[in-house]
Amino acid sequence: MTNSNKKALSLEQREALLTVLKTRFETNMNRHEGLEWANVQAKLDADNEKLWSLHEMERTGGEPDVVGHDNNLDVYIFYDCSPESPKGRRSVCYDREGLDSRKKHKPENNAVDMAAAMGIAILTEEQYRALQRFGNFDMKTSSWVQTPSDIRALGGALFCDYRYGHVFAYHNGASSYYASRGFRGLLQV
Structure with a gap:
């Protein structure tokens, strides 16, 4: 578990990020x-x-930006807005169970655990589709999205990309990983 002191930025880091x-x-x-x-x-x-x-989010290549404001909760919503799936979050399985099920050639991490450690949520398919209103994202890469429990229970996981002017949602085994697949996150502030 990450110590809360490690979740503090130096003054220089804070100013640079802002x-x-x-x-x-x-x-x-x-x-x-x-x-x-x-x-x-x-x-x-x-x-x-x-x-x-x-x-x-920034350190791992996500290029976070505000994409909306929830008036009811009074929170600003940040999404990863990098043109391609964040480089520092690629080559990962979907979740811990998928990672643990691999017998050989295990990646170093998984999307669900990485997002939790960063304090962010993985985009849903609906949120991923909403992101595309602001540009064309993942034209060469793909991103894991939150997977419904019934699909996950059968060993699958969902990912999306943008090709031919459309968002495509696909499935793969949760244990799979590719150099061009990462995940996009969101944060409410």
Whole structure:
């Protein structure tokens, strides 16, 4: 289990991350029309653990950005917006059970455990499809998405990609992994 002290950023890391997030926010206003960076930053300033999770998303190549605001919960929603599945989260099985079932050539990790350690959630298929409104993502890679328990109970897992102008959802064994498949996450702040 990660010690909460390890989930703190240095002042330099914090300032660098906020600069990157603000620049990305201002460069991609189509993802969050009508939202103000000052309000997002106020939320980030009040929650060091969420800022640490965003740092992990950024560190692993996710390029997190605000894609919406839930008025009922008063939270900003960040998705990984990197053009391809985050590079630092590829070549992973879907979950621990899938990883443990491999007899040979095990990858180093799995998507579900990595997301939990980062304090984020894996996108659902619906959220993945919503992401595509903001651009064309995963045109060369693919991303694991949350898998319904009935599919997972039978050994399968779902992933999506964007090809031929459409989002495709596929299945694979949860123990499979590929250099071009990772996962995208979301964080509510």
